[in-house]
Structures are given as structure tokens and as C-alpha cells.
Amino acid sequence: MTIDLKESDISRVIEMAWEDRTPFDAIEATYGLNQNQVEDLMRDNLKKNSYTLWRKRARGRKTKHVGLREFGVEGRHHSYDQHKYKK
Numbered sequence: 001m002t003i004d005l006k007e008s009d010i011s012r013v014i015e016m017a018w019e020d021r022t023p024f025d026a027i028e029a030t031y032g033l034n035q036n037q038v039e040d041l042m043r044d045n046l047k048k049n050s051y052t053l054w055r056k057r058a059r060g061r062k063t064k065h066v067g068l069r070e071f072g073v074e075g076r077h078h079s080y081d082q083h084k085y086k087k
Helices: 007-018 024-031 035-045 048-058
Strands: none
Touching (some): 007 024, 007 048
16 A cells, blocks of 8 residues: 655655654554555665664664553653743
């Protein structure tokens, strides 16, 4: 199955794939690409060495696989004083 993506979407998928905390499931939910398709996209759009470095980084990383995560995804982290109001 081939999914046609705009250049900006390909760029975003690559960015998401490089991010440690973005699971493959999030990429699939957003762009319809499963893990194998993401790997193919990365292979086709990165230099060989960059692709190899990415695969080493992503392979087995708990944060890239929702089933292996030890934490939930409730939202973004907020600093304890982020919403303090000045008096």
C-alpha cells in the first residue's frame, strides 16, 4: 500500500520519527503509516548513514513503542511554576 504524502508531511514524519517520545502509533494515527512504512520512508529520504543511526536509536527504544512504555501519554509536561500568577 502506497500513501502519497506532501513534502511537508514527509518532513514532519521524519521529525516525529527522530523524536524519542513520539511513538510509532502516533505517526500511524496522524499519517496512516505503520512502523514498517515509516522505516521505508526514512530509508528513502535520509542518507544511508543517517538512516543507520536512526535505526540504532529507535530499535527497541521503549518510548517508540506504546506497549513498552512505563508511562502514559496524558499531555505535555508543565513546570511546577508555569502557571503562577503575579500578585
